[in-house]
Amino acid sequence: MRYPSLLNRSCAARALTAGIAALLSAGLNGAAEAPTVPTVTALLCGHLIDTAAGKVLGETTIVIEGGRVKEVRSGLQAPAGAAAIDLKTQTCMPGLIDSHTHLTGQTSRTEYVDRYHWNLADYVIRSTVYARRTLLAGFTTVRNLGDTANESAALRDAINAGVVAGPRIFTAGKAIGSTGGHADPTNGLRQDLMKDLGPVDGIINSPEDAIKAVREHYKLGDDVIKIMPSGGVLDEGASGDNSQMTLEEIRAVVTTAHDYGFAVAAHAHGAEAIRRAVLGGVDSIEHGTFMDAEDMKLMVEHGTYYVPTIIAGDFVARQAKVPGYYPATIAGKAIAIGPLIQATAGRAYKAHVKIAFGTDAAVYPHGENAHEFELMVGAGMPPMYVIQAATVNAAALLRHDKDLGSVAAGKLADVVAVPGNPIDDISLMKRVSFVMKEGIVYKLNSVPVDTGL
Numbered sequence: 001m002r003y004p005s006l007l008n009r010s011c012a013a014r015a016l017t018a019g020i021a022a023l024l025s026a027g028l029n030g031a032a033e034a035p036t037v038p039t040v041t042a043l044l045c046g047h048l049i050d051t052a053a054g055k056v057l058g059e060t061t062i063v064i065e066g067g068r069v070k071e072v073r074s075g076l077q078a079p080a081g082a083a084a085i086d087l088k089t090q091t092c093m094p095g096l097i098d099s100h101t102h103l104t105g106q107t108s109r110t111e112y113v114d115r116y117h118w119n120l121a122d123y124v125i126r127s128t129v130y131a132r133r134t135l136l137a138g139f140t141t142v143r144n145l146g147d148t149a150n151e152s153a154a155l156r157d158a159i160n161a162g163v164v165a166g167p168r169i170f171t172a173g174k175a176i177g178s179t180g181g182h183a184d185p186t187n188g189l190r191q192d193l194m195k196d197l198g199p200v201d202g203i204i205n206s207p208e209d210a211i212k213a214v215r216e217h218y219k220l221g222d223d224v225i226k227i228m229p230s231g232g233v234l235d236e237g238a239s240g241d242n243s244q245m246t247l248e249e250i251r252a253v254v255t256t257a258h259d260y261g262f263a264v265a266a267h268a269h270g271a272e273a274i275r276r277a278v279l280g281g282v283d284s285i286e287h288g289t290f291m292d293a294e295d296m297k298l299m300v301e302h303g304t305y306y307v308p309t310i311i312a313g314d315f316v317a318r319q320a321k322v323p324g325y326y327p328a329t330i331a332g333k334a335i336a337i338g339p340l341i342q343a344t345a346g347r348a349y350k351a352h353v354k355i356a357f358g359t360d361a362a363v364y365p366h367g368e369n370a371h372e373f374e375l376m377v378g379a380g381m382p383p384m385y386v387i388q389a390a391t392v393n394a395a396a397l398l399r400h401d402k403d404l405g406s407v408a409a410g411k412l413a414d415v416v417a418v419p420g421n422p423i424d425d426i427s428l429m430k431r432v433s434f435v436m437k438e439g440i441v442y443k444l445n446s447v448p449v450d451t452g453l
């Protein structure tokens with residue numbers, strides 16, 4: 001895989017110490033003057049969700065050392081010398097994974113005008129705030145599916161280096177699509193501002209272009225590939241669901257991407273575009289609005305994941321009714337497409353399509369990601385399944401299930417907690433009270449911890 005090392009040991013050790021020091025200064029165990037800082041942390045959880053087994057366990061102690069889980073024991077018993085964190089009234093679970101974000105932008109009424117005034121740096125500075133909000137909402141890992149000029153890789157690297165607080169990012173850089181399609185940033189502009197873009201800009205018009213575009217992403221150090229086989233809602237093209245890539249172009253992307261160890265995520269609303277993407281071998285279908293029974297059958301056969309992003313459809317459909325929020329072309333597409341995703345997600349679940357949690361964050365304000373859990377349950381999915389979609393399933397889609405997706409000895413110490421049992425009340429997922437990423441505590445008792453970031 002082209003993925004960066006998941007755990008930078010010296011950085012993690014430094015940050016772990018900082019995290020524990022922050023806990024001590026918060027007066028947790030009154031040992032601020034102790035000569036040695038504990039290197040082992042014990043989370044005393046009232047309950048733990050075993051996402052691999054799909055069960056809610058009783059009182060459980062999670063022992064953490066060096067950014068990884070050392071041991072998971074039943075009962076509440078911290079090892080001697082460990083810094084204990086009391087989560088007895090909480091339900092613990094693995095750090096949540098959002099499989100579809102865009103951390104370097106965010107919706108606003110002025111979004112389509114700002115792009116003529118803002119430099120890339122304006123977006124990047126704001127992205128550090130969005131990243132922190134996402135982490136504090138309990139999302140310790142995201143798959144970032146599209147930016148402008150690979151700026152999300154800089155955000156990823158700054159987070160990994162401990163410069164800013166945020167989730168672990170696996171980024172696609174800029175999405176790949178065709179001329180005039182959903183990935184063409186000059187769509188809908190005045191003719192003299194339109195540009196004839198090529199593979200280096202992520203715009204392809206042949207299998208040869210597709211190969212070059214993927215290799216360009218490898219050169220830039222990206223982690224995953226995002227393609228646009230269908231039209232989309234938030235660009236100024238006429239159609240939100242037409243087919244915009246040939247099967248041969250999709251196959252060329254996928255074959256090359258898999259050569260380099262990249263998974264491929266396909267934005268697709270139309271049934272034909274979904275069919276081509278699945279036959280072309282992509283790893284996930286994003287949105288999937290007009291997915292039909294044949295598409296679902298093919299996805300089950302091919303093991304293709306579905307990332308519904310119901311919250312994005314719901315948000316754009318509501319905002320489209322606010323006069324002037326979107327340009328007219330976009331508002332029309334948002335009203336036609338947005339409200340349909342929830343029902344599609346429900347049908348896909350019933351058809352046994354594998355589902356990974358993802359939200360298209362940026363289309364709605366960052367940090368509100370967990371509302372997707374409620375919408376998934378509203379589509380007919382059981383609460384345990386939607387939590388698995390955001391943990392074990394999303395980790396498998398990322399090809400990082402060895403390190404992520406469940407709380408178990410040897411895995412990265414990403415743990416979040418909510419006050420109560422989310423299986424009984426899924427809305428608790430919006431009230432994450434505790435966040436630990438790689439052994440560092442970022443939120444405790446519902447309050448952000450000052451880690452110095």
Ligand SMILES: [Zn+2]
Nearest residue numbers: 100102145360
């Ligand atoms: Zn998206």
